[in-house]
Amino acid sequence: MADESSESFLDPSAETAARVWRHVLDVLGEERARLPARPVGRPVDAGALRKAVSAYDFAAPVPPETAVDEVMALLRETSVHTAHPRYFGLFNPAPTVMGVVGETLAAAANPQLAAWSHAPAAVEIEAHLMRFLGHRLGYPADEVAGSFTSGGAEANLTAVLLALTRTWPRYGTGGLRALPGRPTLYASAESHLAWLKIAHATGIGRDAVRLVPVDAGLRLDLGRLAAMIADDRRAGDLPFLVVGTAGTTGAGVIDPLPELAALCAAEGVRLHVDAAYGGAAALSDRLAGALTGIERADSITVDAHKWLSVPMGAGALLCTDAAGLAETFRVTTSYMPGAVADTVDPYTSSQQWSRRFMGLKLFLSLAVAGRTGYAAQLEHDAGLAGILRRRLLDGGWTIVNDTPLPVVCFTDPGAAELPGDASRAHHAGLADAVVAGGHAWISPVTLDGRAALRACVISHHTTAADIEALVRAVDDARARSRA
Numbered sequence: 001m002a003d004e005s006s007e008s009f010l011d012p013s014a015e016t017a018a019r020v021w022r023h024v025l026d027v028l029g030e031e032r033a034r035l036p037a038r039p040v041g042r043p044v045d046a047g048a049l050r051k052a053v054s055a056y057d058f059a060a061p062v063p064p065e066t067a068v069d070e071v072m073a074l075l076r077e078t079s080v081h082t083a084h085p086r087y088f089g090l091f092n093p094a095p096t097v098m099g100v101v102g103e104t105l106a107a108a109a110n111p112q113l114a115a116w117s118h119a120p121a122a123v124e125i126e127a128h129l130m131r132f133l134g135h136r137l138g139y140p141a142d143e144v145a146g147s148f149t150s151g152g153a154e155a156n157l158t159a160v161l162l163a164l165t166r167t168w169p170r171y172g173t174g175g176l177r178a179l180p181g182r183p184t185l186y187a188s189a190e191s192h193l194a195w196l197k198i199a200h201a202t203g204i205g206r207d208a209v210r211l212v213p214v215d216a217g218l219r220l221d222l223g224r225l226a227a228m229i230a231d232d233r234r235a236g237d238l239p240f241l242v243v244g245t246a247g248t249t250g251a252g253v254i255d256p257l258p259e260l261a262a263l264c265a266a267e268g269v270r271l272h273v274d275a276a277y278g279g280a281a282a283l284s285d286r287l288a289g290a291l292t293g294i295e296r297a298d299s300i301t302v303d304a305h306k307w308l309s310v311p312m313g314a315g316a317l318l319c320t321d322a323a324g325l326a327e328t329f330r331v332t333t334s335y336m337p338g339a340v341a342d343t344v345d346p347y348t349s350s351q352q353w354s355r356r357f358m359g360l361k362l363f364l365s366l367a368v369a370g371r372t373g374y375a376a377q378l379e380h381d382a383g384l385a386g387i388l389r390r391r392l393l394d395g396g397w398t399i400v401n402d403t404p405l406p407v408v409c410f411t412d413p414g415a416a417e418l419p420g421d422a423s424r425a426h427h428a429g430l431a432d433a434v435v436a437g438g439h440a441w442i443s444p445v446t447l448d449g450r451a452a453l454r455a456c457v458i459s460h461h462t463t464a465a466d467i468e469a470l471v472r473a474v475d476d477a478r479a480r481s482r483a
């Protein structure tokens with residue numbers, strides 16, 4: 001270490017940097033090898049964790065390898081391991097290797113994507129990905145506009161800002177007070193409730209979000225939607241946006257997109273499709289049919305950090321309205337570089353200003369797996385979910401959702417007579433028992449008021465043997481709850 005004392009801690013010698021990188025590779029290799037044998041998650045003592053973290057008072061430097069080892073130990077011992085083959089959880093993926101490489105290269109090169117002129121290759125790579133995704137979703141490739149976002153929530157916020165701006169050109173300068181009434185938006189009761197935060201932030205207010213009841217298949221009920229729009233119009237409100245969800249967070253259900261598109265066209269309101277999770281299906285010729293109608297949406301949300309398995313955060317907002325985005329996010333300053341002919345500056349066409357190269361992790365993952373490699377993985381996941389459904393049915397469980405996506409929701413028919421609260425407690429108890437066993441991670445969910453268990457095949461490390469292990473874990477939990 002003595003010969004390093006003259007080094008800058010912020011910019012160590014090439015030799016030191018190489019030594020740290022080799023150490024990181026060793027650590028990552030070991031994590032990968034050991035992960036399947038570890039518990040997927042375990043209880044955490046928040047006080048002990050806080051104490052361990054605050055041991056870092058930053059008073060004196062710590063050797064880089066020590067810092068890396070200690071942080072990895074904290075993460076390893078406390079996180080729910082979303083990359084684990086038996087994480088059947090929320091839409092958090094096991095990151096692709098090329099995704100992690102992409103994150104690393106993006107951080108090291110650190111291009112500033114705010115302005116095309118600062119990072120032309122990076123901006124063009126992201127624009128190319130938008131055209132690829134948009135085209136797979138059914139938009140004409142040469143009309144696709146949009147950008148990567150921090151996630152689905154920011155993409156959905158962008159959709160609302162665009163919808164307000166396009167519906168009422170005065171909104172941008174005069175704000176909501178320039179409108180002749182209160183804008184209202186519609187999403188199913190099973191939709192992702194980021195809509196409430198978005199309504200809060202845009203000033204339309206949380207009460208302006210109309211949660212439309214779902215039908216027996218947990219899909220947005222079209223008749224109820226039409227009635228709610230009519231009621232709101234009679235009351236003087238201004239319906240402007242309907243949201244269809246393609247892959248609900250709870251049950252992975254896809255709303256009736258063609259019918260929603262027809263209804264929106266007839267009503268003269270915009271349609272946004274939130275396909276944060278399900279949009280990935282567009283990469284598979286076999287699964288894409290489930291998204292039919294999505295191409296008629298005014299805008300679409302897709303999260304690459306869900307079923308496309310790149311590290312967080314990488315969402316995307318796609319549309320065919322470059323002019324609308326330019327109007328929504330327009331700004332001029334004296335200090336930003338000027339626009340370059342025939343290019344788009346992300347800072348004047350999206351919410352973010354300084355912008356990291358979040359598309360690289362998807363670009364490299366797609367380049368190396370190929371679209372067909374992705375499709376094979378998505379179809380494999382869907383096949384595993386099919387196996388899980390059959391095994392659960394054989395074991396006397398009831399399947400309560402219907403979707404081509406690999407989300408399996410099921411209930412214990414032994415609890416069918418229980419009142420709502422008791423049923424919720426029963427199913428939550430089963431999920432807790434499975435998670436406490438350490439062999440698999442599933443979660444309780446409430447679907448249209450009914451308690452259920454939810455298992456999503458989301459990790460590309462999951463195999464048929466992991467499905468069997470999950471079935472054993474839920475069967476054991478149920479047997480113990482009956483004993």
Ligand SMILES: *Cc1c(COP(=O)(O)O)cnc(C)c1O
Pocket residue numbers: 091150151152153154156192194245247248249274275276277303315
């Ligand atoms: C995950 C999800 C979101 C929110 O996306 P983030 O990436 O978490 O911001 C929105 N809608 C749906 C349907 C989702 O699954």
